[in-house]
Amino acid sequence: MKLIETKHLIAWAAFLLVLALMPMFVSNGTLRIFIFANFLAVFAISWDVLSGRTGYISFGHPFLIGIGVYATAIMSKRFGVPVEYSIPLAVLVTMLGSVLVFLPALRVKGSYFALVTLAFMELAYQLVQVIRPDLTGGTRGIFGIKTITRGAENGYYMSMCLMFGIAFVSWLVMRTQLGTALSALGMQEESVEGSGKSTTKLKLAAFLMSAFIAGLGGAFYAHYVGAIAPRTLFDINFLFTIIVAVLIGGSGTIIGPIIGAFFLTFLLEFLRPYLPGAGRYFIYGGIALLLYMYQPKGIYSIVDKLIKRWRGGAV
Amino acid sequence: MKPVLQVKNLVKRFGALTATNDISFDLHEGESLALIGPNGAGKTTIFSQIMGELRQSEGSIHLYDEEISHLKPAARIKRQVSRTYQVPRPFAELTVLENIRIGHMPNSIWSMLTQQPDLDYERELANKVGLAEADHQRTPAELSMGDLRKLEMARTMATDPKVMLLDEVFAGLTTAEVAQISDLILQMRADGMTFLVVSHDLPALKPLVDTAIAINQGQEIARGSFNQVLADPAVLSSYLGEV
Ligand SMILES: Nc1ncnc2c1ncn2[C@@H]1O[C@H](COP(=O)(O)OP(=O)(O)OP(=O)(O)O)[C@@H](O)[C@H]1O
Ligand SMILES: [Mg+2]
Secondary structure (H helix, E strand, C coil), X not given: CCCCCHHHHHHHHHHHHHHHHHHHHCCHHHHHHHXXXXXXXXXXXXXXXXXXXXXXXXXXXXXXXHHHHHHHHHHHHHHCCCHHHHHHHHHHHHHHHXXXXXXXXCCCCHHHHHHHHHHHHHHHHHHHHHCCHHHHCHHHCECCCCCCCCHHHHHHHHHHHHHHHHXXXXXXXXXXXXXXXXXXXXXXXXXXHHCCCXXXXXXXXXXXXXXXXXXXXXXXXXXXXXXXXHHHHXXXXXXXXXXXXXXXXXXXXXXXXXXXXXXXXXXXXXHCCCCCCCHHHHHHHHHHHHHHHHCCCHHHHHHHXXXXXXXXXXX | CCCCEEEEEEEEEECCEEEEEEEEEEECCCCEEEEECCCCCXXXXXXXXXXXXXXXXXXXXXXXXXXXXXXXXXXXXXXXXXXXXXCCCCCCCCCHHHHHHHHHCCCCHHHHHHCCCCHHHHHHHHHHCCCCHHHCCCCHHHCCHHHHHHHHHHHHHCCCCCEEEEECCCCCCCHHHHHHHHHHHHHHHHCCCEEEXXXXXXXXXXXXXXXXXXXXXXXXXXXXXXXXXXXXXHHHHHHHCCC
């Protein structure tokens, strides 16, 4: 088995081409929606690398992303650290923070694990308000964070490169034996142990990879929007948007979370004039549920089947 | 000669139940020992303690003269003892070859990332246990019970053991498949593998083992050559309640 086959390279190149040419075909307004879609895709990949593979369902991803966001925002705004340093440092801090979330995974599984991680998110929300509000900005958050892009097109290319780079590297990693082992962990943890593999090491690797992506996405996001508020970050709606994106698109794949993130972002945007506020979330909840009942493996597998049928018909 | 595996005064209690009650035995290199006894006698529980999936209440377990009781399963497997499971638990969405890969791949994250899977080895092993070429890319759901047992054998062999613990490898197999797996075990014995075998299929067991220990309710009731043990009155009566 070769790590990269020609047909995969062609698919990735085509994907990159479409993404790169996008600004030629769509308005700046649409481009701004794509920027959010790119960031959501990064967060969805991060979630899937951990939960979609190992089966340890994280409700704590806003916590991880939040660490990345706050770390770079505080370093850059309060201490004047240049972004070239604050972003990598923020990623490092996020990975350290993920070890906190990892510890319960050594003891609890399934819904208990999910609930424990949810507690991390809520705890973070409470803590940023009481611990050093002079640094975190308390409930109001942090404004005037240094932005690193100017204009829609610039922001689009930054977010697109980030998303594409993360997607491609994650795809490569998941094609190695490590990827196979992480998936196996999600299917039968005991048999992984019984095959002589340390499940603790594998879980830690998944947490660190997921946190790396979450921290990177969060840090860049902070320097794109320039302002953060704890209530929108440590928020159950944000959490569910990430998870639903993965489930709609197809978990256990790389392209699935991307498809899901794009679909969901544009759906929410399309619904905005009709359903302002939180009502929109009911709609996507409904769509996610329908899709989940009809095709639990998401849009990706529907597309995959169609392509195979079309190919089968053509031959 | 030093024994490869040495179990001394092993006791395992589950609350009021004593599932393993003072079991001791030595296993020498290339030897093949059967562990027999009726349902619930405590055979699988002994395997789980040797592998470190269960921690014994009392007693010691030595592998190549090293006390391994404090080691996790992965560390014991690295020291080349490995088991099959009575109820195979394959990785449902992985192919046959990928299932074998999990057993064979290194246990270091870095090596998992950088080493290519050894496809030739995986195919060879699958063929060796009698999984047809056509099955190599199938998932466990598409396999028969017999093929699942073969896959379980292959996954265990892929961890590169010198001592193999086989738990009911013949259950659910056709006569032809029993013969196939028996041949494989005999061939591995000829190559120097050490076995501890549990099976209810006594006729199939007979040609494979040197000695046997019969246990009932966690306690040893007989030991000796396979024929001797089978003829033992205590063994006969313990099996009477069966079938
Ligand atoms: N984890 C556990 N907790 C409590 N009791 C257990 C546990 N595992 C096994 N037992 C009990 O220990 C006893 C021995 O079980 P074990 O599975 O070792 O028997 P066995 O000889 O392998 O039987 P079989 O031939 O049916 O496979 C049984 O009474 C069983 O109910
Ligand atoms: Mg048993």
